[in-house]
Every structure is written in structure tokens, then in C-alpha cells.
Amino acid sequence: MSIETPKHNKPLKAGGLSSLKSTLKHIVQSQQPQTNIKNLLKANQNKGFDCPGCAWGDQKDGLFQFCENGAKAIAWESTSKTIGREFFAQHSVSSLMKQSDYWLEYQGRLIEPLSYNSDTDHYQPISWQQAFELIASHLKNLESPNQAEFYTSGRASNEASFLYQLFGRMYGTNNFPDCSNMCHEASGVALTTSIGVGKGTVVLDDFDHADAIFVFGQNPGTNHPRMMNALRKAARAGCKIVTFNNLKEVALERFASPQDPVELLTSKATEISHAYFTPKLGGDMAAIRGIVKAILEHDEQLTSSGSKTLLDISFIDQHTEGFNHYIEQVKATSWEKITQQSGLEQQELRQAAHIYCQADKVICTWAMGLTQHKHSVATIQELVNLQLLRGNIGKKGAGLCPVRGHSNVQGNRTMGINEKPSNTFVDAMAQLVGQSLPYEHGHNTYHAIHALLKKQSKVLVCLGGNIAAAASDSEKTFQALRNTELNVQISTKLNRSHLLIGKNALILPCLGRTEIDVQTTGEQKITVEDTFSMVHASQGNVPPISNKLKSETNIVANIAHATLKDSTVNWLSLAGDYQKIRDMIAQSLPAFAHFNEKIEQPGGFYLGNSAADFNWLTTNSKANFSSNELPKQLIAEQFTEQVGTHKLFTLQSLRSHDQYNTTIYGMNDRYRGISGKRNVLFINAKDAQHQGFNDGDLVDITSVWFNDEYRTVQNFELCFYDIPRGNLAAYYPETNPLVPLDSVGDKSYTPTSKAIAVYLEKSRDSRII
Secondary structure, three states: OOOOOOOOOOOOOEEHHHHHHHHHHHHHHOOOHHHHHHHHHHEOOOOOEOOOOEOOOOOOOOOOOOOHHHHHHHHHHOOOOEEOHHHHHHOOHHHHOOOOHHHHHHOOEEOOOEEEEOOOOEEEEOOHHHHHHHHHHHHHOOOOHHHEEEEEOOOOOHHHHHHHHHHHHHHOOOOOOEHHHHOOHHHHHHHHHHHOOOOOOOOHHHHHOOOEEEEEOOOHHHHOOHHHHHHHHHHHOOOEEEEEOOOOOHHHOEEEOOOOHHHHHOOOOEEOOOEEEOOOOOOHHHHHHHHHHHHHHHHHHHHHOOOOOOOOHHHHHHHEEOHHHHHHHHHHOOHHHHHHHHOOOHHHHHHHHHHHHHOOOEEEEEOHHHHOOOOHHHHHHHHHHHHHHOOOOOOOOOEEEEOOOEOOHHHHHHOOOOOOOOHHHHHHHHHHHOOOOOOOOOOOHHHHHHHHHOOOOOEEEEEOOOHHHHOOOHHHHHHHHHOOOEEEEEEOEOOHHHHOOOOOEEEEEEOOOOEOOEEOOEEOOEEEEOOOOEEEEEOOOEOOOOOOOEOHHHHHHHHHHHHOOOOOOOHHHHHHOHHHHHHHHHHHOHHHOOHHHHOOOOOOEEOOOOHHHOOOOOOOOOEEOOOOOOOOOOHHHHHOOOOOOOOOEEEEEEOOOOEEOOEEOOOOEHHHOEOOOOOEEEEOHHHHHHHOOOOOEEEEEEEEEOOOEEEEEEEEEEEEOOOOOOEEEEEOOOOHHHOOOOOEOOOOOOEOOOOEEEEEEEEEEEEOO
């Protein structure tokens, strides 16, 4: 049997003219192109608004500070299409549930508050005051505040997030599940343990000074395209970029800047990766261990011959603990184990180690390819170990850079969206409001879904996001939402979470980032924090799509006002003047001193990073080497016997290029050569041949879990792709049903969406016609 030529055509470069054409197409599809051209010129600019897309930082110089997917996010939100009472009178919730996620959001902006009528199975209009009173009534009638779950999306502003957590804690709970529980939680846990702060240690300017940049488990060309400008600039300056990614992604191979006339209009592009390695899914920890082992073996040869050591012994002695124990762990790890688990050859890892040692300043950057595994915390700790060996933290052009998703997901955590707040933080909030607040840890997303499934929690309030489409194990997640006595969704557009209803549900429409926010004291600014701990103001510049919209901050304040009678906080005063909220933040969080004054600075201000200043806020006041063993076996390998004669694969879920988080902008994935479809399964051609499959065959995917649990999705079209044998990839949320709810990372509880044990069977309709 010969392997067929793949039916899709992966482009030779990312960016360039195709990116510009895609941007223009989405601006036109918004049905108000003039408004969105104006919006794009204000995106990520001083006295403009922060892009509602990713959290990558900005240079703040130049006319254009947006990328293709940022433009999609802006055009998607700032559309002239609206839905209100007429739409919901026409469509029952049951009928809407049959529609795709793309169709639901494509209908347009929500323009008035809505309440679910169980007698008719329709949403119908409700006044804002009635909505606030309904929420307050449910919350006040709960037996315990811990029966409420306060979920947060990463795009909520600092002001809204601060009020939200303050309200929840004054109400009496630390139940703050949020989107970061499902993506970068492992980064926060690992970094806090290792260096004392759960954030990256670099700033954007460090990318201009690095000698080498090691990129792990991410696809910036789609997920945070503005990062490509930093990588392109670094590569052109001679920086060696080394990529470890399971898939060969075109943007990490060749990228053409749409702002470079030559690369825009010709076939020219910048070579991004000096070396590109494709480890097995879950094999990154073994790969990093292999780099370290190669460094140590070479260093031993050098020092035994009298040459200078490769290690920064002065840094290690002064700033770290656990070095000797870690070195013993590395030496005890065999090359056979490393190569078997990583899927990479010893020669490849020695090549990466050589590049690392030739560089004086190295940045290590990663995303969800590292964070969504059972052993993700240990993997990121291993990455920290690598950087500590040569003192690559706290010097210009070097450090650790977790690349987070939504535009203020890091700011949410800084503001206190955290189910495990420190005693210091709780004390500060208690002093601010003059009452005692709970210290007991609350629910993250995993525990919140379990509590809702067991009906231990009864009210769910979601400040943005789409938890139904974001969380794993769709069947159980959907049931958890259906178990609610009240499901409150603060949103700009219709999504799946609005349709999973228990006894009562509310849709509360809010302003978008691009829209002018007018309160009683006039136009307001909000603030956000990017992935580099830079805080800056954001101010919309176009009129709201409806005069019935309220800002997220205003909605939260009104819920608090209705619920907490005789509160020590004047919630409505805060809703009318966001400067007062920032004054409260400045009063309680030292890094935000003079908050209102600082955001007037062009580009905002830097919060600082304790680890970058060699101030290790760990329990022993040192940066810690972590001596973790490699996993005995990767998670999917545990089920080989359970699948019998079936071939066991490891599947990862990922985004298409026409997607941001759960929002789907279209059916194309240009950088992977996919057009007009999403039920696609990427597979190595030799694996397909061995299974008797052809490119384009339809297959059913079944995941395997303990206690003979099986979950199946049907009719996925096979697509031959450059991916290691034994590994598969497909889009989410379509494959979320395959991820068992209890398959989570150690210590982080993050879904293992990059390590799903599956087998394949031909669908009944085995070929596309």
C-alpha cells in the first residue's frame, strides 16, 4: 500500500500577504469596516484600548500594533450584528443547543439582559434591577457561601476582577475557578515553588538581547502572533532560536512580517528556528533532562582537562539550593530512558545542549504544550533547573517566559482571582474593608465542576468566558451546568454556556473592549497586565452597540450592592468612578502604589519581578533545584493492554488558525493547509498506512480511561501531517468530550488535553464524498 499525497497544502511561510488578506476579510465580515479600521489604529496604542486577544506585550511605537488574529478578535466583537428579544422569541434553548459553537457566536452581540423561562424554553427580556435582585436572592438563600462558584475569564479587567474577588470574599467564599486553571496553572505552581513568583522573569526588551531563545510547546503564529515579531527580530540579529514542538508549525519555520514590504509582496521570509525538534507528546521533560545531562557530561570532560566549567557556580552557590541532589538525579537518569520517553535521539539533544552552552544569555519560553500533561509541574521545574545551571535568570536577555493566553489572565490572578489566596493577601483585603474574610481554600475549575455535579454547589456566576466549551469531559461539564439552580453569564456574545440551564439562568450583556465606557463621573478607563507584568490603561473609542449594555465592572458592583446589604463598601460609588477602585487597589497591593498616576505614563508601568531581582520568595529564600524523576511511563502508555488489538495513540487538542480559545472565527486553518472544516484528525502517514487508513478517511476516536471508561467522538477526517508516530492532533472544543474529567496534572489540576489515550476505528461512512 502506498502512502497517498496529502490533500491539504501547508504554506511555505506564515504571515505576509495572506495574513493581510485574512485581516481585511474579517474586517469586512464585521459589517462595519470603517469602525473596525478605526479600532485597529487604536489597538494596543497609548490612549487606545488593549486588544481582547492574547496577553503578549507591546512596544507602543509605530502606527500598527495589531496582528491578524488580534484583528479577528476585534472585528468579531465589534460587529453590527445584534440579537435580542426577537431572536430569542424565535429560537428555543433546545433548538439553539443543536447549533455549532461557531453559529452561536456568529449571530451577533447580545444587547439586553435576558432571563430563562422554563415554561417556554426561551430566554426573555428582564430589567437590570430584576436581574440583580434575582442573583442576590439566590445567593442569600444558599445554606453556605461555599455553594456558589464565581468563575472568571482571562479578559476581565483589573478593576472588574478586583471588585469580583472582593465581593466573593466579603460574601464568604474563596471559590474562584477561572480559565487559568485549565491552561497555565502548572506554570504558576512550578515557578512559585522554584523561584518564589508565579510569573515570567523577562520583559519584552529581553528578546532583543538574548543569544538564544528556546521555544517549547507553543504555536505563536496562531495563538500569540505578535510574539512572531520578537522572534523574527531576534533571528535576524543572530539569536539562535531552538524549537521543541510536537507539530512542525510553519510560523516557527519561516515568517514574513506583514509590515515589511519585501516580505509582504514577495516570497521572501525570515528563517525563525535554527533547530527544530519534534518530541513525543509528554516527552518535553525527558528532552530537557537530556539537554542537562549532555551539558553535565561535557562539563565534566572540560573540568577534568583543566578547562573552565560551563556552569555558573557562583550563581548556584549564592542563590540556589538542591543542586547536588539534582545532579545525582540527572546522572541516575539513563540515556535510554531519555531517548525513549522524549522520542528524540541523543545526538539531537546534544546539539540543543551545544547551542545552549554557546549562548551567554538564554530565554526559555513555553505555553500549553508543556502545561497540559499529568507531569507538567515537574516539566516546568526541569526547565527552571536548566536555567539555574548557567545563571540564566535575572540578567538582561535571559530568563523564563510562560506565554499566557487571554489579555488579562495574569492581571486577574494579581487582583486576587485565586482559590488559594495567601494569608497576606486576605489580611490586606480584610483591612481594606474592615471585616474578617475567609482563609479556607476554595474551588478551582476542576473542583467546581465536581461540586456542581454532586449538587453541593448550586449557583454559578461567570464573569466572561465559555466554561462549557473550555472545560474537559463535555458530557460531565454540561451536566454540571445543568445542575445549577442559577446560571449567570456575563457576556458579549451567545455561547454554549448560556444553553446549559438548571432551574434559572441569566444572560447579562456587557461592553466590549472597543466600546466607550461612560459611568456617572464620565468616560472610564480600565487596566490590564500583560505577560511581562506591564500594567497599562485601556479605553474604548466607539459608541456601545446598545444603550442597554453595562460594563463588567458596573455589573459586578451592582450584584455586590444587591447582595451585601449594610456593606462597608459603597459599591455603586465604585461603579461610577473606576479611579476609586484603583485607589483601593493601590491601598491594599503595594506594587500598585500611585496606581492612577502611573497609568498615565506612556506604555504603563512595570510591576517588577522578585526573582529577576534575585529576591527569592520561596520558603527557604533560595531558588530551588527540583529533583523529580522522569515519569515511569507517559499517561497514554498505561492503557496499552486495555485497548486489546487496537493501536494506542496519544492525542493532543489544539486551536485552528481561525480560532482564539473557544471562539471560532471560521472553518479554516490556513497554516496547516485546512479549508472549510474542523472535524479533522492530524496523523503521521506511516501510522495511517499501518492501520489501513488513507488520507481523507473518516474515523471515530475513542479515549480510554481507568475502570473501563470510554468516550467517543465520530466522523473525523484523517489528515496526513508531519507529526511523530504514535501521536495525533485535533481541534478543541470538538475533542473536549474525550478528556476525562479526572485526568488532570499533578498539583495543578489542569486537564491533560495534550495527553489523551485513544484508538481509532473507521466510521461507517469511511470516505469523504
